[in-house]
Amino acid sequence: MGIKIVPRHGKSLKDKLYIPAIIGGMKTTFTHFKKNLGDVSNLRTMQYPEVQPDDITDRYRGVHRLTKWDDGSEKCVACYMCATACPAQCIFIDAEERFDNVAEKRPKEFKIDLLECVYCGYCVEACPCDAIRMDTGIFSFTASKREDFLVDKKRLMSHERSKDFDNE
Numbered sequence: 251m252g253i254k255i256v257p258r259h260g261k262s263l264k265d266k267l268y269i270p271a272i273i274g275g276m277k278t279t280f281t282h283f284k285k286n287l288g289d290v291s292n293l294r295t296m297q298y299p300e301v302q303p304d305d306i307t308d309r310y311r312g313v314h315r316l317t318k319w320d321d322g323s324e325k326c327v328a329c330y331m332c333a334t335a336c337p338a339q340c341i342f343i344d345a346e347e348r349f350d351n352v353a354e355k356r357p358k359e360f361k362i363d364l365l366e367c368v369y370c371g372y373c374v375e376a377c378p379c380d381a382i383r384m385d386t387g388i389f390s391f392t393a394s395k396r397e398d399f400l401v402d403k404k405r406l407m408s409h410e411r412s413k414d415f416d417n418e
């Protein structure tokens with residue numbers, strides 16, 4: 251096998267001074283700065299949050315939602331399949347009996363810790379009832395307290411499918 255010996259750089263006095271390299275780097279920075287100062291149309295960055303992204307597809311995994319029947323009740327039957335599949339173990343379900351002939355059980359409480367969630371989508375894949383989805387398009391979730399990232403059943407049921415996906 252032919253082995254190519256690559257000479258090590260950085261041994262000369264010029265390399266060890268670093269100053270020529272720094273000047274070269276700053277030259278590149280200021281060239282772009284000057285160009286972009288007059289014309290921002292070619293910038294690759296977005297002025298977020300003033301400008302929101304409009305290229306989120308319906309395959310994007312955003313914050314979860316619990317789907318509902320037409321009467322507004324939850325489709326979830328508290329089978330724990332999602333919690334079992336969750337690699338982050340961040341789904342907490344407290345089941346109770348259901349007496350309206352829709353299913354045997356329902357979640358009395360259903361919580362997801364978004365600080366633990368890795369947005370893998372395994373919960374959605376595991377659900378046999380299409381009761382949990384990640385098609386809300388919510389990609390940014392901020393809060394001032396850690397507890398606020400623990401989203402409960404009421405909040406999960408209040409999330410809707412993103413309207414941006416309706417035409418896709």
Ligand code: SF4
Binds near residue numbers: 367374
């Ligand atoms: S997206 Fe993944 S990590 Fe997050 S709740 Fe679902 S299974 Fe767990």
Ligand code: SF4
Binds near residue numbers: 331333378379381382
């Ligand atoms: S969301 Fe789906 S998988 Fe999770 S407990 Fe409810 S029915 Fe089962």
